[in-house]
Amino acid sequence: MTEPREEMEFDVVIVGAGPAGLSAAIRLKQLSPDLSVLIVEKGAEVGSHIISGAVIDPSGLDTLIPDWRTHETPIKTAVTDDRFLWLTEKSAFPLPGFIMPPLMSNHGNYIVSLGNVCKWLASEAEALGVDIYPGFAGAELLVEDGVVVGVATGDMGIGKSGEPGSNFARGMALKGKYVLLAEGVRGSLTKRAIAQFGLAKDADVQKYGIGFKEIWQVTDANHQPGLVQHTLGWPLQDSVGGGSYIYHLEDNQVAVGFVVHLNYKNPYLSPFGEFQRLKTHPAIKTTFDGAKRLSYGARAISEGGYQSIPRLAFPGGALVGDAAGFVNLPRIKGSHNAVLSGIVTAEHVAAALAAGRSGDTLADLDAALRAGPVGKDLHKVRNVKPLLSRFGTLLGMGLAGVDMWCNTLFGRSPFGTLRHGKPDHATLEPASLHQPIDYPKRDGVLTFDRLSSVFISGTNHEENQPPHLHVADLALQKSSELDIFAGPSTRYCPAGVYEWVDGTYVINAQNCVHCKTCDIKDPNQNIDWVPPEGGGGPNYVNM
Amino acid sequence: MKILVPVKRVVDANVKIRVKPDGSGVDIANVKMSMNPFDENALEEALRLREAGTATEVVIVTIGSEKAAETLRAGLAMGADRAIHVKTDAARIEPLAVAKVLKAVIANEAPDLVILGKQAIDDDSNQTGQMLSALLGWPQATFASKIVVGTGTIDVTREVDGGLETLRLALPALVTADLRLNEPRYASLPNVMKAKKKPLDETSPETLGVDIAPRLKVLKTTEPAGRAAGILVASAQELAAKLKQAGVL
Numbered sequence: 205m206t207e208p209r210e211e212m213e214f215d216v217v218i219v220g221a222g223p224a225g226l227s228a229a230i231r232l233k234q235l236s237p238d239l240s241v242l243i244v245e246k247g248a249e250v251g252s253h254i255i256s257g258a259v260i261d262p263s264g265l266d267t268l269i270p271d272w273r274t275h276e277t278p279i280k281t282a283v284t285d286d287r288f289l290w291l292t293e294k295s296a297f298p299l300p301g302f303i304m305p306p307l308m309s310n311h312g313n314y315i316v317s318l319g320n321v322c323k324w325l326a327s328e329a330e331a332l333g334v335d336i337y338p339g340f341a342g343a344e345l346l347v348e349d350g351v352v353v354g355v356a357t358g359d360m361g362i363g364k365s366g367e368p369g370s371n372f373a374r375g376m377a378l379k380g381k382y383v384l385l386a387e388g389v390r391g392s393l394t395k396r397a398i399a400q401f402g403l404a405k406d407a408d409v410q411k412y413g414i415g416f417k418e419i420w421q422v423t424d425a426n427h428q429p430g431l432v433q434h435t436l437g438w439p440l441q442d443s444v445g446g447g448s449y450i451y452h453l454e455d456n457q458v459a460v461g462f463v464v465h466l467n468y469k470n471p472y473l474s475p476f477g478e479f480q481r482l483k484t485h486p487a488i489k490t491t492f493d494g495a496k497r498l499s500y501g502a503r504a505i506s507e508g509g510y511q512s513i514p515r516l517a518f519p520g521g522a523l524v525g526d527a528a529g530f531v532n533l534p535r536i537k538g539s540h541n542a543v544l545s546g547i548v549t550a551e552h553v554a555a556a557l558a559a560g561r562s563g564d565t566l567a568d569l570d571a572a573l574r575a576g577p578v579g580k581d582l583h584k585v586r587n588v589k590p591l592l593s594r595f596g597t598l599l600g601m602g603l604a605g606v607d608m609w610c611n612t613l614f615g616r617s618p619f620g621t622l623r624h625g626k627p628d629h630a631t632l633e634p635a636s637l638h639q640p641i642d643y644p645k646r647d648g649v650l651t652f653d654r655l656s657s658v659f660i661s662g663t664n665h666e667e668n669q670p671p672h673l674h675v676a677d678l679a680l681q682k683s684s685e686l687d688i689f690a691g692p693s694t695r696y697c698p699a700g701v702y703e704w705v706d707g708t709y710v711i712n713a714q715n716c717v718h719c720k721t722c723d724i725k726d727p728n729q730n731i732d733w734v735p736p737e738g739g740g741g742p743n744y745v746n747m
Numbered sequence: 748m749k750i751l752v753p754v755k756r757v758v759d760a761n762v763k764i765r766v767k768p769d770g771s772g773v774d775i776a777n778v779k780m781s782m783n784p785f786d787e788n789a790l791e792e793a794l795r796l797r798e799a800g801t802a803t804e805v806v807i808v809t810i811g812s813e814k815a816a817e818t819l820r821a822g823l824a825m826g827a828d829r830a831i832h833v834k835t836d837a838a839r840i841e842p843l844a845v846a847k848v849l850k851a852v853i854a855n856e857a858p859d860l861v862i863l864g865k866q867a868i869d870d871d872s873n874q875t876g877q878m879l880s881a882l883l884g885w886p887q888a889t890f891a892s893k894i895v896v897g898t899g900t901i902d903v904t905r906e907v908d909g910g911l912e913t914l915r916l917a918l919p920a921l922v923t924a925d926l927r928l929n930e931p932r933y934a935s936l937p938n939v940m941k942a943k944k945k946p947l948d949e950t951s952p953e954t955l956g957v958d959i960a961p962r963l964k965v966l967k968t969t970e971p972a973g974r975a976a977g978i979l980v981a982s983a984q985e986l987a988a989k990l991k992q993a994g995v996l
Contacts, residue, residue, distance in 0.1 A: 210935075210936075210937045212937070212940070244936075248759075248779055249779050251777075252779060317777075319777075320777060323777070335940075337936060337939060337940075340936050340939075357936050360933040360935070361932075361933055370930060371930055371931070371932045371933055373932070373933045373934075373935040374935070375936075376935065376936040376937055378936075421768065456768075498765065648976075659763065660763050662761050662762050662763055662779070663761075664761035743759065743761055743762055743779050745762070745777050745778055745779075746777055
């Protein structure tokens with residue numbers, strides 16, 4: 205495509221209207237009301253691609269909008285009861301609160317829909333004069349002389365063959381003095397920026413999990429607004445990391461979800477299957493008696509923490525929020541860090557612009573983030589993920605508890621800083637070393653299949669467009685992904701995008717919920733996720 | 748020639764519709780809303796007529812809450828010249844009330860042609876165009892799949908049982924659009940940006956002197972019953988036996 209793009213210039217261009225991008229925009233306008241700040245968002249609306257548990261720590265919002273409690277917000281349900289269970293197949297053992305490191309307490313936190321929080325933050329940003337354009341994906345990083353000068357939105361109306369159709373519309377070049385990539389986990393432009401500028405060369409590998417979420421409408425009898433419950437153990441084997449959450453929101457809604465760490469070895473494992481099985485546990489299923497499932501979604505989660513944070517600043521911009529990986533794994537939270545990283549980045553950008561600079565590398569940003577609340581939050585828990593990876597869930601959690609108590613009490617750990625080992629795509633073992641796992645059949649009431657689940661995620665893509673999941677080498681996919689690993693993509697994909705039909709790799713790209721797991725877990729890194737036509741993907745409601 | 752295109756804000760076609768637990772209606776809280784797809788076809792056709800030089804101005808109009816302005820901005824981004832927002836917080840506006848409001852707007856605007864969607868995908872009434880044409884005393888062509896403008900007339904092709912029917916209407920006239928009419932364009936980002944500055948006038952049913960109070964009462968709203976599970980049969984004989992048993996053979 206060589207047709208020239210229409211161009212427009214701004215002070216700051218932000219990719220992604222999640223908590224990080226919106227917070228950066230809000231702080232920029234608070235500091236310098238005259239700046240032109242633009243956000244592009246691939247979801248059809250702000251919040252339609254956001255999925256999170258979510259119990260939020262309000263520390264980020266307290267810094268960004270100190271009087272937020274007096275605003276009309278969707279943050280309504282304070283955590284009132286916090287339970288932690290160890291599950292075996294038939295039983296549940298509560299872990300007493302006093303052995304939990306204080307940082308894991310949810311006192312003072314809120315149960316929310318992060319999508320709705322983003323919708324509210326977008327209205328706050330727009331009131332300050334931020335221009336937000338949902339339905340337009342950042343498709344290409346515009347780099348001139350080694351400096352990121354902007355992003356281009358994707359072309360619209362390209363047919364399956366790659367040729368422009370009758371309703372073709374060329375993408376637009378959005379130029380910014382600084383460009384902030386706030387795409388969330390495994391962002392597609394972030395991936396390119398990390399590669400082009402070597403941002404991860406001094407960092408440990410990034411680690412990931414896949415998180416599922418369903419929202420249910422439960423009966424009055426089973427609803428305890430403010431209740432937060434986490435579990436570890438069954439249905440996962442001890443060598444596979446992960447756990448579940450159940451959060452009771454307002455209006456009889458309960459969010460239930462499951463996270464599986466993507467460093468699992470058995471290619472026959474189905475994270476989706478484990479999630480469905482979890483709901484059948486005697487200690488869990490009663491909550492859903494007479495209830496109705498309202499929505500479903502999935503998204504990869506960053507788990508590498510402190511040692512995996514790449515360099516944030518690059519010439520002409522920076523990574524913000526979970527694009528850089530700011531999830532605190534034992535706290536199962538990241539949005540407070542996304543907000544706080546948006547704030548600190550905005551402060552550095554505003555200062556640079558005020559000094560008449562543009563297109564340079566924000567030299568002090570990385571040190572400021574590590575020395576600030578985000579760095580402190582992540583540093584304390586830096587060994588949890590490596591301990592879980594090495595010792596399994598039971599022993600790993602025990603050692604992680606010791607580690608976190610030492611960090612809390614003495615400010616240091618006997619473990620020092622542990623490394624993560626292999627990246628997640630390299631942990632799969634050949635199928636010949638494992639046995640297929642027999643997952644129970646769905647009952648259509650409590651447990652479901654992928655397709656009926658994707659249906660209620662509201663996922664849609666314009667059908668007549670080239671697939672946005674690029675397989676670099678189809679022959680390799682057959683000889684390795686299928687022949688050696690028995691087609692793990694057919695199991696790790698939460699939306700049934702991938703199928704092997706008589707030796708042919710079928711990609712049902714229109715089902716994709718944009719979780720990015722394939723981009724992470726494919727054993728040969730042979731799948732590249734790029735944004736489809738803007739507005740495509742899930743239409744999450746209250747997620 | 749001036750064209751008026753009435754558009755409606757509806758729950759997006761990709762959203763899984765959910766009925767409120769108390770059965771009082773469809774739950775639209777936090778749900779994605781879009782322009783009714785048939786109205787997009789109507790607007791696209793009007794824009795094409797303007798681009799072909801036959802029309803000089805395309806005006807869009809909607810009736811609804813504050814939020815309905817988003818739908819007008821979407822239409823302006825597609826290319827409409829200006830927009831009229833008939834503002835009301837009424838939860839339900841029936842087709843007859845819509846037709847009366849549009850009639851009042853048309854009295855002010857004096858368009859030569861009105862193109863609207865054949866029906867809205869939320870209530871599927873398929874009444875507004877027909878009622879409006881009757882109130883105006885204008886000729887109407889419904890379910891249009893092709894529009895050709897002549898001198899003082901338009902030829903409208905409609906898909907009917909067994910073939911295509913072409914009607915010639917004297918202007919001013921009213922046409923309702925079917926999906927086959929065209930493929931609506933995307934609003935490009937530059938056009939979305941420009942649309943923020945296009946004129947959008949506000950009025951209200953009261954200012955236009957129209958009573959929009961509902962005349963029908965909704966008794967209850969329920970979801971369609973789920974489909975019963977199917978069964979797999981091993982042979983044609985078994986299938987025939989099952990069909991006989993079900994009384995269909």
